[in-house]
Amino acid sequence: MTTETTIAPASTKTQVLRSFDVTEFPALNGLEEDWRFTPLKRLRELVTATSLTGTAPQLEPGDLPAGVSVRSVDGVEPVLTPFDRISALAFGAAAGVNLIEVAPEIEPEQAVVIRVVGKGGEAAAGRTFIKVGSFAKVTLVLEQTGTTTLADNIEVLVGDSAQLTLVTVADWDADAVQAQHVKLKVGKDARAVHVQVALGGDLVRQFTSVEYTGRGGDAELWGLYFADAGQHFEHRQLVDHSVPDCRSYVGYRGALQGKSAQTVWVGDVLIRATATGTDTYEINRNLILTDGAVAHSVPNLEIETGEIVGAGHASATGRFDEEQLFYLMARGIPDGEARKLVVRGFFAELLNKIPVEELRERLGSAIEARLAETGA
DSSP: OOOOOOOOOOSSGGGSOOOSOGGGSOOOOSOSGGGTTSOGGGGGGGTTOSOOOSOOOEEEEOSOOTTEEEEEESOOOOSOOOOSHHHHHHHHHOOSEEEEEEOTTOOOSSOEEEEEEEEOSSOEEEEEEEEEOTTOEEEEEEEEEEEOEEEEEEEEEEOTTOEEEEEEEEEOOTTOEEEEEEEEEEOTTOEEEEEEEEEESSEEEEEEEEEEOSTTOEEEEEEEEEEOTTOEEEEEEEEEEOSSSOEEEEEEEEEEOSTTOEEEEEEEEEEOTTOTTOEEEEEEEEEEOSTTOEEEEEEEEEESOSOOSEEEEEEEEEOOOHHHHHHHHTTTOOHHHHHHHHHHHHHHHHHTTOOOHHHHHHHHHHHHHHHHHHTO
16 A cells, blocks of 8 residues: 655745755646746746756846956855746756856946847756845846746845845847746845846746845835736745845836736745844736736735834736826827826836936837837
8 A cells, every 4th residue: 555645835935845956846737826827838848847958048248347247157156045846947957157246345337237148949047146245336237138948047145235226127039938036135234126127028937036134134126017918927026034124125017918918926025033123015016908918916925023113015906097098188188198108107116216227218118119009
């Protein structure tokens, strides 16, 4: 007689399996809580593979300021321990590490812009490590373009009293697929701002997690996404407050238009018993522009101590504000132009979080072009 051992699902985020070995994770079937919104078939071989042999998108840095370097290394001490199968696959299958290093105490005048270019081919794994030295202050932009089937991890270590603004743009070609985990490890009195933009690709699933290593850590996660017909954009966050007197804020906004456009936002904030003095808030807003588009929004708080400054969440999904439209049209603005103004206003706060004027303008133009295509 034989018996099978069934692993019960984790009831809290602290119980989630963490491992570097992809084979320790059960095969995905779409019934798991963390994968129930994801169309697994569209992730292609990323769902079932235990190794990947394709070539990952290449980093193409422009002119780098003094104190900033980009190079490939064989390995680096990880700050991310995967807690899903595809993140573990990316860690084990990546051929080396793209290391972006910012020296301590420097403050470049201009943003560091690095293009990440996919050239297609077989499914690939990638690993990028960003290390920001203590007391440094830098803006870093990663622009992801081209085509790929990619499982990748971005690990970010922000040193004590450092300030990092990280902008990641997923503007892939229409056939691209990406499953990505971004891990931010924030030092004592450090500040990390991550602005995540998703516009291109067939399916883009991005998971962002935050961990603190010392008191006074501050993390802001901002997201902007615009899903067109058939696109699936999925954004998940886990902010793990385990250190006293740290702060986090999560604010994501998305627009959807066209048949079968789908977005998913799941925000998890964990406040452990040791994290007294925590101050956290998360909000997601979605604007549905046409029939046939679907937005899922799930905010979650798990609190193990009552000794906090504040913790809250909010979520809203809806169509155009008819009062705004009426106000604009009453002043002689045509319906189509009025709708564009409403959408521009909806995204204005998020675009203004990007401290690179040229990129802000380019993303704003891309959003307007999408609206023009449908006559919205």
